[in-house]
Amino acid sequence: MARHRGKTEKLYVIPLGGLGEIGKNCMVVQYGDDIIVIDAGLAFPEEEMLGIDIVIPDFTYLLENREKVRGILITHGHEDHIGAVAYLLRNINIPVYATRLTLGLIEGKLAEMGMKLPAESKAVRAGDQVKLGPFTCEFIRVNHSIPDACAIAVTTPVGTILHTGDFKFDQTPIDGEFADYRRLTELGKRGILALLSDSTNAERPGYTPSERSVRPNMERVFREAKGRILMATFASNVHRIQQAIELAAEMGKKVAVVGRSMENTVRIALELGYLNVPEGTMVTVDELRRVPLNQQVILTTGSQGEPMAALSRMAVNDHKAIELYPGDTVLFAATAIPGNEKSVARTVNNLYRRGAEVIYDRSAGVHVSGHASQEEQKLMINLTRPKFFVPIHGEYRMLLKHKQLAEACGIPSENILIGENGTIFEFTRNSAQITGKVTSGQVLVDGLGVGDVGNIVLRDRKQLAQEGILIVVVAVDREEGTIVGGPDMVSRGFVYVRESEGLLDEAKERVKRALADQMQRGLPEWAVLKSSIRDVLSKYLYEKTHRRPMILPIIIEI
Numbered sequence: 381m382a383r384h385r386g387k388t389e390k391l392y393v394i395p396l397g398g399l400g401e402i403g404k405n406c407m408v409v410q411y412g413d414d415i416i417v418i419d420a421g422l423a424f425p426e427e428e429m430l431g432i433d434i435v436i437p438d439f440t441y442l443l444e445n446r447e448k449v450r451g452i453l454i455t456h457g458h459e460d461h462i463g464a465v466a467y468l469l470r471n472i473n474i475p476v477y478a479t480r481l482t483l484g485l486i487e488g489k490l491a492e493m494g495m496k497l498p499a500e501s502k503a504v505r506a507g508d509q510v511k512l513g514p515f516t517c518e519f520i521r522v523n524h525s526i527p528d529a530c531a532i533a534v535t536t537p538v539g540t541i542l543h544t545g546d547f548k549f550d551q552t553p554i555d556g557e558f559a560d561y562r563r564l565t566e567l568g569k570r571g572i573l574a575l576l577s578d579s580t581n582a583e584r585p586g587y588t589p590s591e592r593s594v595r596p597n598m599e600r601v602f603r604e605a606k607g608r609i610l611m612a613t614f615a616s617n618v619h620r621i622q623q624a625i626e627l628a629a630e631m632g633k634k635v636a637v638v639g640r641s642m643e644n645t646v647r648i649a650l651e652l653g654y655l656n657v658p659e660g661t662m663v664t665v666d667e668l669r670r671v672p673l674n675q676q677v678i679l680t681t682g683s684q685g686e687p688m689a690a691l692s693r694m695a696v697n698d699h700k701a702i703e704l705y706p707g708d709t710v711l712f713a714a715t716a717i718p719g720n721e722k723s724v725a726r727t728v729n730n731l732y733r734r735g736a737e738v739i740y741d742r743s744a745g746v747h748v749s750g751h752a753s754q755e756e757q758k759l760m761i762n763l764t765r766p767k768f769f770v771p772i773h774g775e776y777r778m779l780l781k782h783k784q785l786a787e788a789c790g791i792p793s794e795n796i797l798i799g800e801n802g803t804i805f806e807f808t809r810n811s812a813q814i815t816g817k818v819t820s821g822q823v824l825v826d827g828l829g830v831g832d833v834g835n836i837v838l839r840d841r842k843q844l845a846q847e848g849i850l851i852v853v854v855a856v857d858r859e860e861g862t863i864v865g866g867p868d869m870v871s872r873g874f875v876y877v878r879e880s881e882g883l884l885d886e887a888k889e890r891v892k893r894a895l896a897d898q899m900q901r902g903l904p905e906w907a908v909l910k911s912s913i914r915d916v917l918s919k920y921l922y923e924k925t926h927r928r929p930m931i932l933p934i935i936i937e938i
């Protein structure tokens with residue numbers, strides 16, 4: 381990046397994730413030789429990323445500038461904001477700043493990977509300021525579907541940047557923690573150079589309802605249930621979990637939590653005081669067995685139909701602790717994230733098969749979004765009245781819609797910048813422009829491997845998944861130029877060998893002929909022999925089957 385020694389430094393804002401996509405949010409803020417990072421999240425793999433566990437941002441730019449990076453600030457504890465922190469810290473040891481619940485969740489994730497929070501990391505409260513190099517970073521309370529979510533205002537020598545994190549404005553928040561409208565307004569009055577705002581719900585008109593609005597609907601379901609109640613929601617939705625616990629307590633029911641990620645969140649939230657549980661309401665799964673069915677409430681994971689989650693396993697009677705009975709009521713207190721509809725539907729079908737009553741559709745009113753709808757997005761703009769506006773957190777159409785909302789609020793079109801991951805937004809006191817691009821992209825994580833699964837491995841996986849594999853084993857005496865064993869063929873996922881003898885016998889003949897042909901011409905290289913096997917087989921198999929299995933020749937020299 382061009383340096384500007386001697387002149388006033390410029391401020392660079394560079395998203396490494398979260399623009400043009402939902403997930404793996406990560407923002408770099410740079411002034412001169414100082415960099416801070418806001419959020420480092422993960423994304424879940426797309427369907428064609430076979431075998432991939434998670435996707436994280438490409439941190440190349442940060443690694444190349446590692447000596448400049450002063451710290452990472454986290455807006456809230458959702459996976460798409462904290463899920464890549466461990467991968468970043470593994471490479472750059474920098475302090476982490478976040479509110480207590482967020483930091484607790486990060487600590488839990490680090491522990492799973494045998495890591496600890498770097499020294500100097502600090503739990504902050506909304507309202508606190510952290511000074512890092514030339515940056516003064518202030519955490520400002522907003523509402524979201526996890527407690528203790530904050531926007532972060534970064535004051536730099538060039539001006540103040542306000543990053544909203546994920547937010548909504550809830551006028552009746554469950555924990556009584558209101559968004560800090562006053563501070564947002566004050567900062568607006570003082571002057572905000574650029575607002576970077578959450579675009580997730582930019583296509584939704586109106587206001588997102590308060591989390592509290594789900595309570596009466598939840599209560600109706602709880603009262604009408606004849607037997608046991610199971611409620612699936614996002615593991616991190618502590619407010620929803622709180623409401624279910626309160627309802628259960630009022631009705632004299634006992635609550636158990638089932639599912640690893642929810643057990644983790646609840647444990648951390650309890651330890652840190654984010655959950656209020658009336659004495660004797662919460663029980664272990666073992667204790668639950670002694671409670672009559674109609675007094676049992678089970679809070680569980682699997683609201684997205686994830687095959688390994690607790691509810692999905694119960695639905696196919698494959699859960700080690702919980703068996704479903706006719707008369708159970710299962711409540712999905714969540715809507716399916718786009719892409720998960722099929723797996724949710726599968727789980728719902730399975731639950732009905734077990735005789736459960738299932739409440740899952742939107743009309744039940746047991747779920748509200750955690751993100752601002754259009755009117756709240758406009759409110760954010762109007763409270764802060766920024767000079768420049770950059771929509772973040774969303775697919776392209778959401779960013780574009782958010783731009784239109786900002787225009788409607790009177791932000792001049794030329795002061796609104798839409799970028800993508802890697803875009804360099806350059807700011808001075810009174811200008812903003814896109815000046816280039818840094819390395820960005822997605823790094824695939826599979827098991828312990830980070831980034832080692834690239835396009836070639838993925839292409840192989842796709843071929844294996846779609847066409848199968850044919851392994852050809854042949855022993856040759858290269859000196860003599862003869863085949864002394866085989867060829868033998870092993871098929872997986874291509875054809876069933878016992879029913880395809882004719883096909884494979886002919887294939888073997890062709891391999892023999894091709895090898896003999898090669899060996900007659902002298903002492904061939906291994907690579908030549910292998911590729912002639914591959915060529916002759918793929919041509920023949922495609923003719924006969926219109927399939928292209930992966931062909932793996934193994935040549936043994938005797």
Ligand SMILES: [Zn+2]
Nearest residue numbers: 456458524546
């Ligand atoms: Zn979030």
Ligand SMILES: [Zn+2]
Nearest residue numbers: 458460461546
């Ligand atoms: Zn998010």
